[in-house]
Each structure stands twice: as structure tokens, then as C-alpha cells.
Amino acid sequence: MDTAEIRRRFVSHFEAAGHTAVPSASLLADDPNLLFVPAGMVPFKPYFLGQETPPYTRATSVQKCVRTPDIEDVGKTTRHGTFFEMCGNFSFGDYFKEGAIELAWDLITKPVADGGFGLDESRLYPSVLIGDDEAVGFWRKVTGLPDERIVRLGRKENYWSMGVPGPGGPCSEILYDRGPEWGPDFDPATLGPDMPVALEDRLLEFWNLVFMQDELSAVRSKEDFDIAGSLPKKNIDTGMGLDRVAFLLQGKQNMYEIDVMFPVIERAMELSGKKYGANHEDDVRFRVVADHVRSSMMLIGDGVTPGNEGRGYVLRRLLRRAVRSMRLLGYDDRALPELMPVSRDKMAETYGDLSRDWDRIARVAYAEEDAFRKTLQAGTQIFDLAAQEVRSSGETRLSGAKAFALHDTYGFPIDLTLEMASEAGLSVDEDGFRGLMAEQRQRAKDDARSKKGQHADTGVYRGILDEHGPTEWLAYETLQTESKALALLSGGAPATVLAQGDIGELVLDRTPFYAESGGQVADAGTIEFDGGRLEVLDVQRPVRGLVVHQVRVVDGEFHPGSRLLAQVDPEWRTGARQAHSGTHVVHAALREVLGPSALQSGSYNRPGYLRLDFGWTTGLSEQQVRDLETVSNNALRADLPVGWQYMTLPEAKEWGAIALFGETYDDTKVRVVEIGGPWSRELCGGTHVEHSSQIGTIVITGESSVGSGNRRIEALTGVEGFGYLARERDVVAQLTGLLKTQPDDLVGRVGDLVERLRQAEKEIEKARVGQLLAAAGQLAASAVDVNGVQVVAHRADGAGGGDVRTLALDVRGRLPQGAPGAVVIIGAADGKVSVVAAVNDLARERGVSANDLVRAVGPLVGGKGGGKDDVAQGGGTDTSRIDEALAAAVATVSNA
Known part of the structure; x- marks a missing residue:
């Protein structure tokens, strides 16, 4: 049975049992503590944690997952894989242990001809947590298996938690006996609390049924935790490894051999x-x-x-x-x-x-x-x-x-x-x-x-949400509203007062402030209270549904009981709307210029500025950037209508809306923003203008690489865009005045000046090299005899590495023919020391090595170097000991 058919049968089985089929979420987890979705239950976490009300009581999914801690072990054993698919069925306060066992057992043992997996019952062994007699009873009742076929294991194997206080519960793994060629014989009744290592390949666990029933107050390790009580609602979370079932049903030895x-x-x-x-x-x-x-x-x-x-x-x-x-x-x-x-x-x-x-x-x-x-x-x-x-x-x-x-x-x-x-x-x-x-x-x-909001302890925010419910968020409807304070925090702890100049966090019952998300920065503004004013520094959603304002007391002393007036800075919001709508326009223009595969991979926008990252492997040409800017501004001139509406995610995708990478969207309702109808349709929760002309202008200021396969466009909008163009106009005016030319001739005039400068620099360089080589003859003539070797040791102030090498080689070539010769030149320029040693063949026969000479000099000038016996070079930073270094070079020749 191929993998696609296994996947299809799993979903069909649970749909027939009243479960809502939920598409796989993106691999990119909507969780600051996770890089990727590592388990099938992660998209349902808000429901299990009670943060949101699920829109269904039963669900099933085949979730894409990636686990990264085992990358180094991939391939060394057949157990470790990076990407995998987890088939799951979930109950939110509906059926519990018996129902989960019935549904799982029916699917895996039902004949293939009837839509099941047709696994041999004689090879199946359920496991339960030691002491979970209720689960044992249900396994016996549902399957008819004798008690000795049910394996009892400890918390390490058969208890699930998220590793932090919250929901948890015992679980049942379904094990498949692969036969004696995969491990020793065993007695299920005497396995003990841990699965023996020798049986891990023989008793293959392929499905885990989690009975989420406990509220954990402390989790010290996987096996050490406290159970505070029972959850208000008992839930089911199961995970069946698709790759594992595939190699069992396909008769393969491991996941790497499946179809x-x-x-x-x-x-x-x-x-x-x-x-x-x-x-x-x-x-x-x-x-x-x-x-x-x-x-x-x-x-x-x-x-x-x-x-x-x-x-x-x-x-x-x-x-x-x-x-x-x-x-x-x-x-x-x-x-x-x-x-x-x-x-x-x-x-x-x-x-x-x-x-x-x-x-x-x-x-x-x-x-x-x-x-x-x-x-x-x-x-x-x-x-x-x-x-x-x-x-x-x-x-x-x-x-x-x-x-x-x-x-x-x-x-x-x-x-x-x-x-x-x-x-x-x-x-x-x-x-x-x-x-x-x-x-x-x-x-x-x-x-x-x-960094803001990353890996923070959200417990205090969850407590506020549980006590007061979600914030009434009015950012789409108004720029100001009367509010009351629900909670005040200082340093992450509850507070009763903020003095003037203090910074704290404020939760309101209702707010007009946009909280940072989707690449758009938070609104700026003020919150007025009787006798004072708060400046809003930042707005975040640390947990879904709760809006938290970071504020600083500008005037007065703030007490949470004060009557409040929350006001967004209208100029700030106007600039933010222009930038966010401008991002959508640039994205649509990008796809028009480069093609539909040029998709946004990230964005950031603040009033007057936008940044858009997109997947592309080569830099854009000047013409492509110009075309991008032209298409964008033509869309502004066309005064395209900007609108938004809510629909389900499947409806939005069918409508052609782009769901941006890395974003997580509600399963039941998403907001689609369109500009000019189908020209630009994206899922987006940001604030926008009502017509594209309100963006004002889009001025592209940069296009660059931000990593392999990723490019970045930067642009200015609105007043900031016009200001940028005005500054460029002023620069052009100043240059035309200095060069006494017309704007249309400016590039040609500057080009002529640059070319004349380049030619002048070449002439200067030619003259400098000529002077350098002229000195080579004098240096060669000044060579001194050191134990029969003609030695030149010279300090060349103002000479850099290339000049020093040129001079050393030229001097060596001018030394008397038929005599051993060695040259050491040390140059000093811009606080750096350059050393080059050059030795002729006769000197090398006498045991003089250029490499030895540079090694002798290097430590004295604060550096090191090396090379071959005939030519070596190095460098350093200490110009004060150059003369001492030259003496050391001569001494090295003398001792050779």
C-alpha cells in the first residue's frame, strides 16, 4: 500500500467517524519557542490549553513535521528522520479513552478490502501506563486481547506532557512485533517500567494515544512532575507515524526504503x-x-x-x-x-x-x-x-x-x-x-x-486572559476609544502604580492600537488619564487574544483605576497604512515584472518605509528595478480600490489569495486584502489605505542580497518618498552648478572627470613605480658581504605590501651574478608593516632561506609570515622595531 493511500485511508476513516479533516499547517510554527512544527498536535495547542474555543469537537489531520535535534544522527540509525508526517485524531471534550482505542484498533485491524490497514492482530501489543487499570479494561473490552498481551510501562514511555505546567496525561502506544529477526523473545507481562533497548527494533511503536486528563503544576522532567488535579475537559491527542506504518505495510525494513x-x-x-x-x-x-x-x-x-x-x-x-x-x-x-x-x-x-x-x-x-x-x-x-x-x-x-x-x-x-x-x-x-x-x-x-516577545514566560499574560477574557480590538474601526485598565505590570509582575518616567505594561479592556504583526510595527500614540498622560512605546500580543501596551508615564502618577482615553497618533497611522499597502503593491509589481514565482518571504513596514524580502537567486538589473518602480507607481496613479473581506482559508486560496510564508492563519476565518481586485490578493491583518493613490508615491531606494536565494527591496512611501526625491533633486542642482552643465549632461560630465582622474592616477602610479625601481639599482650596489653572502637589508617607509615585493625581487635580480645574495625589505605604510625576503639559488645552496628570514623578522614587528625558500613574505603592526628586525635578518644570514 503506497504512502498516499495510507494517508487517504486514515483521513477517510476518521471523517466517517464524524471528525473534521483539517489541512496540514505550515512547517513554520506560530510559536516563539519553536522553529518548526515538531508534532501533529502543535496547531491544536490553543484548544488544548484553553486559549481558544475549537470550532469542532473532533478533528483529524496529517501534519507535516520537522524535528531538528537529531540531524547529526540521521542515517546512523533508521530511527531518525528530519521531515515526517504525523497522522492524528483529536477530541476536544468529546470521546475519551474507550473511543480513541476503538477508532484506532478498527482502522489498523480492518481488512484492506474494507478500507483498513489489515495488520495481523497476533502481532499487535498495546502498552499502557503502569497503574492505568481503566485503559487496560478498555483495551480488553475493545480488542478481546488477554491481559498478558497488554504491556505495562512507566512514565518515561507512557506519560505525555509539554514539558511545562499545563495539560498532560497517560498514553497508550500500539506496538507491532516485527519478529525474532529483530530482537530476542519477550514476555509482555515482565518487561518492567522501561522498554528494553534490545526490543526497540522488534516492538515497533507506530501509534501513540494520549489521554489528556491531568493538570500539571510542576514538571521537573519527563518522569518527575506534580499532578494538581483533573482538566475540566478530557481530550484526546493521537499520533500515528505515516512513514513507520508505510514500511510495515510495504514490507520494508525501515522508513528510508518506502515508496x-x-x-x-x-x-x-x-x-x-x-x-x-x-x-x-x-x-x-x-x-x-x-x-x-x-x-x-x-x-x-x-x-x-x-x-x-x-x-x-x-x-x-x-x-x-x-x-x-x-x-x-x-x-x-x-x-x-x-x-x-x-x-x-x-x-x-x-x-x-x-x-x-x-x-x-x-x-x-x-x-x-x-x-x-x-x-x-x-x-x-x-x-x-x-x-x-x-x-x-x-x-x-x-x-x-x-x-x-x-x-x-x-x-x-x-x-x-x-x-x-x-x-x-x-x-x-x-x-x-x-x-x-x-x-x-x-x-x-x-x-x-x-528580543521583544521571544521566549518570554507568558504565564502572567495567560492569567490576565483567563480572568478578563480577550481584548476588544478596534484598530480597524477607530483611532481613539475610552477604555479601562484591566492589569498593570512592571518588570513582568503586577503593579499598582507607575510614577512619572516609569515604564510598564498596560492591558486595556478595549484598544484602538495596532499590535505589531505581519511585518507592520505597532501604532504610536498616547493614553490620557485624569491628571496625566502615558506615551505608548510598543504594542504586542504575547498570547493570542490579549493586547499589551508598553507605556511610559509622561505626566502625573498612573493608577489602574483611572478613566482612560486611548488615542492613536493619526499621522503615524496614516504613514503605517501607506507603507503596508505599498508593500502589497510592490509585491504584486514584483510578480508582474519577474513572474509568479517571485514570492514574498518576509516584510517590515513602518510609517513611510517598507522592506520586502523575496525568494530570488540573482540580483535585479537596473532596468528591472526601474520597471518595478514604474509598475508600482502606475498602480498608484490608477487609484485602485483597496478592500478586504473575511472568508475561510480554502475559499481564500481558491479565490487566488496569497498566503505568505511563515504566517499562521485561522482555520475558520481569514482576512483577505485586495488591491485592484485580482491584481493583488493577500491574506493580511494589517491596516491599509482605501485607494492606492493614498499611498502617495513609491520610491525604491535599494535592492540587495540578504542570504543565498533571498533578495530585499527597500522603498519609501508618502511624504518620506517625496522628501527623498526632493533631496536627490537638490544634489543634482548642486552638482550642475559646480560643473556648470545641464542636468541631462551631468552623467556624461561626471564620467569625463572620472576618466581623467583615472588616467592621472595611472600616470602617478607609473612615476612612483619608476622611482621605486630606480632605487633598486642603488640598493643592489649597497649590498654588504655577510660570510660570503651579498645582503641588502632596507627599510622602505611609505611602501605597502605590493611595492615591497616588487622592490625585493628587483633588487635580487640586480645583485652581482655568480655571488650568493639575499634581500630583506621591510616597508611601513598606514601603521602596517610589510616584510619580503628574496634569496637567489647560490645563497640557498649556502643554507640561507627566505622563509627563515621572514620568521626571524616577524615577531619583532608584531606579526608573522612564511613562504618558500626563495621568496617569503609576512606582516605586522609594530613599526617601532623595524631597524631591530633588519638587524635580526642580517644575523640570521650570518648564522646560516
């Missing part, structure tokens, strides 16, 4: 000439390729682009590990164009967007591979220099700092460094490397926590 994975391995075998199953090392590489190619493709499909942090860094690692694994398999050509289309053809049977958006996906992936191939070339050269330094110092170990620099600066994978070090007869300080990596991760975490 949607193995074709990539087959293509990799054709390209590399290696065989899967021949040896473990190559098998690991084949599995890495199959997993990472599919995972990368799915992430790019959901809008991730390669980068150096966060989601982008995970994607970059996956792509580069896939390319690296093909290299280790012996294939050095471009691999992704050969492999990724194979994965697309299998996965697009379910995810049609992969085919429709293939041009963008391929462009991003292939550009990253090309960049990495260049990295491998450059990194190899850097590694060779590092290895040479280690050997020349008499060491055999590459430091952790060097390995980290290769990884962090050049993108060189540590496993590649380890391999090349081994080939060079060196070891690597892996502990030092991993310590530096840990420090970097900690810095990233600390930085993320310091």
Missing part, C-alpha cells in the same frame, strides 16, 4: 556507482541524502530560505549535508538538480504546491548547492594553510578554534574537517570545537531572549 524515499537513494546509486546495502558508512550517506533532500524541499516549499541563523541555518545544514554526503559517495558534480526532482515527483502526489512552485524551490536549492561548492573549494585552501601551520609548529592536532573558524566563517562542515585532517595525518580538538559551538548557541539563545 516516497527510496527512489532518491536509487538515483544516488546511479550517480555515484555505489550500492545501498554494501557497507554501513555508505548506507548512512545514502540515508542522509534521501532524508535531507526531501526535508529541504519541504522547508523551501513552506518559505524557508538558507541563512546563517534560525530556520535558514537549519535548511542550509540540510542542503549542505546532502551535497556533502554525495561527495563522500564519490559524486562531485551538482547533485541536487538530479535528486530533488525525484523527491518532488513522489511528494507532489499529495502536496501539489511542490509542482506549482517548483521554479522557486529549485532556484533556492540549486543556488545554495552552487554556493557550497565554492565554499568547499575556498575552505579546502584555508584548511591546507591551517594544516601547514600545525605541521610547521611541530604539532599534530588542529585546534578547536581553527575548526570552529572553518565552520563559522567559511561554512566548512566539521565532519569534512575531521576527514581531511585524518588524510593529512592530523587530529582535531573536537571538544574545543564543540565547546565554542555551545558558546555560540548560548549567545544566540541569550540574544533571542533579549
Whole structure:
């Protein structure tokens, strides 16, 4: 049974049982604590936590998931994968243990001809939490299994929580006995609280039924927590691993051999000439390729682009590990164009967007591979220099700092460094490397926590929401409203007063302020109270439904009981509306100029300014930027109507609305903003103008790269745009006045001046080199005899590295023929020291080495260097000891 059919049967089974089929959410989690959706229940978390009321009591989904902690282990075992699909059924206060068991057992044991999976009941073993006699009773009742077929396990295996205070509950895993070839015989009744490691492959867990019934007050670990009481409503959350069921039903040994994975391995075998199953090392590489190619493709499909942090860094690692694994398999050509289309053809049977958006996906992936191939070339050269330094110092170990620099600066994978070090007869300080990596991760975490709204403890906000309910949000209807304070916080804790100058957080029962979201910054404005005024510094939604204002007391002393008047700054809102609508206009224009695959991947807009990131691998030409600006301003001149309406997400997509990458939308109601009808239709919660002409103008001020496969457009709107044009006009006026020409002739006149300047600089350089070479003859004539070697040791003030090298080589060539000769020139320019040593063949036969001369000089001028015996060079920063360094060079010749 192919994977698509397993997926279809799962959903059909639960739809027939009254469940609402919910499409998979994006892989990009709407949660500051998660990079990606790691489990099927994540999109339903607000319902389980009681933050929102679910629109259905029963639901089913097949959710795309990515888990990243195990990337290093992918392929080493057949248990670890990055991308996977989790089939789930959910009950929100409806059926509970018995219902979940009935539904699961019916599907997995029902004959294939009747729409089930047809698994052999004699191979199935339910597990329950030790002490959950209720679940044991239901398993016996529903399945007819004897008590000894039901496995009892401890909290580590059979209790679920989110790892923080909140809902939790016992669970039942359904285990499949794969037979004695996968592990020793066992007695289910005597397994104990933990599943023996020896049985993990034989007793394969493929479905987990979570009975969410407890309220946890403290969670110290997976097995150590306190149960405060029972949840008001008992819920069901289940997860069936689609890949695991697929390899069971397809008779394969592991997930890498199923119908949607193995074709990539087959293509990799054709390209590399290696065989899967021949040896473990190559098998690991084949599995890495199959997993990472599919995972990368799915992430790019959901809008991730390669980068150096966060989601982008995970994607970059996956792509580069896939390319690296093909290299280790012996294939050095471009691999992704050969492999990724194979994965697309299998996965697009379910995810049609992969085919429709293939041009963008391929462009991003292939550009990253090309960049990495260049990295491998450059990194190899850097590694060779590092290895040479280690050997020349008499060491055999590459430091952790060097390995980290290769990884962090050049993108060189540590496993590649380890391999090349081994080939060079060196070891690597892996502990030092991993310590530096840990420090970097900690810095990233600390930085993320310091950013607004990231990884914050939201418990206090949830308490406010539970007590008072959601904020009445009026940003679309009005710019001011009377309000009352529901809560005041200072330093994250409840407060009763704010003195003048204090900053705190204020929650109102109603607000006209737009809270930062969707790339649009929060509104600015004031909140007036009897006897004083608050300045609104920021507005956020730390938990869904609650609007929190960061305020500073400008006048008076603020007490929460005061009557309030919340007022948005109208000029600020006007500028914000212009910028946000301008972003939509530029996005539509971008797709008109470049094509439909040029899709927004991120945005930021504040009054008068917009920034739009989009997936594209090459820089835009001047003409394309000009066309983009022209199309945008033509849309403004056309005075296109701007409107919005609410509809379901499927309706919005059918209508042609663009759902932007990384955004999370309500399953039942979304807001679609359109400009000029179908010309621009996007899902958006921001504030907008009513007609495109109200944007005023769109002036593109920049187009640049923000990472591999990602570009950025920056523009000004409204008054700010006109101000920018006025400043440019003033610059043109000043230049035409200085050059006494007309604006139309300005570029040509400036070009002439630049060319004349370039020619003058060439003449100056020619004269300077001539003077330098003229001095070479005098220096050669001034050579002194040191133990039979003609030596020139000269200080060249004002000479940089290139000049010093030229002079040294010229002087060496002018030394008397038939005599050993050595030249050391030390230049000093702009506070930097340049050293070059040049030795002729006869001097080298006498044991004089240019490399030795530079090494003798380097420490004295605060630097180092090296090279070959005939020519070597170095540098430093200490100009005060140049004369001493020259003397050291002469002494080195004398001792040779």
C-alpha cells in the first residue's frame, strides 16, 4: 500500500467517524519557542490549553513535521528522520479513552478490502501506563486481547506532557512485533517500567494515544512532575507515524526504503556507482541524502530560505549535508538538480504546491548547492594553510578554534574537517570545537531572549486572559476609544502604580492600537488619564487574544483605576497604512515584472518605509528595478480600490489569495486584502489605505542580497518618498552648478572627470613605480658581504605590501651574478608593516632561506609570515622595531 493511500485511508476513516479533516499547517510554527512544527498536535495547542474555543469537537489531520535535534544522527540509525508526517485524531471534550482505542484498533485491524490497514492482530501489543487499570479494561473490552498481551510501562514511555505546567496525561502506544529477526523473545507481562533497548527494533511503536486528563503544576522532567488535579475537559491527542506504518505495510525494513524515499537513494546509486546495502558508512550517506533532500524541499516549499541563523541555518545544514554526503559517495558534480526532482515527483502526489512552485524551490536549492561548492573549494585552501601551520609548529592536532573558524566563517562542515585532517595525518580538538559551538548557541539563545516577545514566560499574560477574557480590538474601526485598565505590570509582575518616567505594561479592556504583526510595527500614540498622560512605546500580543501596551508615564502618577482615553497618533497611522499597502503593491509589481514565482518571504513596514524580502537567486538589473518602480507607481496613479473581506482559508486560496510564508492563519476565518481586485490578493491583518493613490508615491531606494536565494527591496512611501526625491533633486542642482552643465549632461560630465582622474592616477602610479625601481639599482650596489653572502637589508617607509615585493625581487635580480645574495625589505605604510625576503639559488645552496628570514623578522614587528625558500613574505603592526628586525635578518644570514 503506497504512502498516499495510507494517508487517504486514515483521513477517510476518521471523517466517517464524524471528525473534521483539517489541512496540514505550515512547517513554520506560530510559536516563539519553536522553529518548526515538531508534532501533529502543535496547531491544536490553543484548544488544548484553553486559549481558544475549537470550532469542532473532533478533528483529524496529517501534519507535516520537522524535528531538528537529531540531524547529526540521521542515517546512523533508521530511527531518525528530519521531515515526517504525523497522522492524528483529536477530541476536544468529546470521546475519551474507550473511543480513541476503538477508532484506532478498527482502522489498523480492518481488512484492506474494507478500507483498513489489515495488520495481523497476533502481532499487535498495546502498552499502557503502569497503574492505568481503566485503559487496560478498555483495551480488553475493545480488542478481546488477554491481559498478558497488554504491556505495562512507566512514565518515561507512557506519560505525555509539554514539558511545562499545563495539560498532560497517560498514553497508550500500539506496538507491532516485527519478529525474532529483530530482537530476542519477550514476555509482555515482565518487561518492567522501561522498554528494553534490545526490543526497540522488534516492538515497533507506530501509534501513540494520549489521554489528556491531568493538570500539571510542576514538571521537573519527563518522569518527575506534580499532578494538581483533573482538566475540566478530557481530550484526546493521537499520533500515528505515516512513514513507520508505510514500511510495515510495504514490507520494508525501515522508513528510508518506502515508496516516497527510496527512489532518491536509487538515483544516488546511479550517480555515484555505489550500492545501498554494501557497507554501513555508505548506507548512512545514502540515508542522509534521501532524508535531507526531501526535508529541504519541504522547508523551501513552506518559505524557508538558507541563512546563517534560525530556520535558514537549519535548511542550509540540510542542503549542505546532502551535497556533502554525495561527495563522500564519490559524486562531485551538482547533485541536487538530479535528486530533488525525484523527491518532488513522489511528494507532489499529495502536496501539489511542490509542482506549482517548483521554479522557486529549485532556484533556492540549486543556488545554495552552487554556493557550497565554492565554499568547499575556498575552505579546502584555508584548511591546507591551517594544516601547514600545525605541521610547521611541530604539532599534530588542529585546534578547536581553527575548526570552529572553518565552520563559522567559511561554512566548512566539521565532519569534512575531521576527514581531511585524518588524510593529512592530523587530529582535531573536537571538544574545543564543540565547546565554542555551545558558546555560540548560548549567545544566540541569550540574544533571542533579549528580543521583544521571544521566549518570554507568558504565564502572567495567560492569567490576565483567563480572568478578563480577550481584548476588544478596534484598530480597524477607530483611532481613539475610552477604555479601562484591566492589569498593570512592571518588570513582568503586577503593579499598582507607575510614577512619572516609569515604564510598564498596560492591558486595556478595549484598544484602538495596532499590535505589531505581519511585518507592520505597532501604532504610536498616547493614553490620557485624569491628571496625566502615558506615551505608548510598543504594542504586542504575547498570547493570542490579549493586547499589551508598553507605556511610559509622561505626566502625573498612573493608577489602574483611572478613566482612560486611548488615542492613536493619526499621522503615524496614516504613514503605517501607506507603507503596508505599498508593500502589497510592490509585491504584486514584483510578480508582474519577474513572474509568479517571485514570492514574498518576509516584510517590515513602518510609517513611510517598507522592506520586502523575496525568494530570488540573482540580483535585479537596473532596468528591472526601474520597471518595478514604474509598475508600482502606475498602480498608484490608477487609484485602485483597496478592500478586504473575511472568508475561510480554502475559499481564500481558491479565490487566488496569497498566503505568505511563515504566517499562521485561522482555520475558520481569514482576512483577505485586495488591491485592484485580482491584481493583488493577500491574506493580511494589517491596516491599509482605501485607494492606492493614498499611498502617495513609491520610491525604491535599494535592492540587495540578504542570504543565498533571498533578495530585499527597500522603498519609501508618502511624504518620506517625496522628501527623498526632493533631496536627490537638490544634489543634482548642486552638482550642475559646480560643473556648470545641464542636468541631462551631468552623467556624461561626471564620467569625463572620472576618466581623467583615472588616467592621472595611472600616470602617478607609473612615476612612483619608476622611482621605486630606480632605487633598486642603488640598493643592489649597497649590498654588504655577510660570510660570503651579498645582503641588502632596507627599510622602505611609505611602501605597502605590493611595492615591497616588487622592490625585493628587483633588487635580487640586480645583485652581482655568480655571488650568493639575499634581500630583506621591510616597508611601513598606514601603521602596517610589510616584510619580503628574496634569496637567489647560490645563497640557498649556502643554507640561507627566505622563509627563515621572514620568521626571524616577524615577531619583532608584531606579526608573522612564511613562504618558500626563495621568496617569503609576512606582516605586522609594530613599526617601532623595524631597524631591530633588519638587524635580526642580517644575523640570521650570518648564522646560516
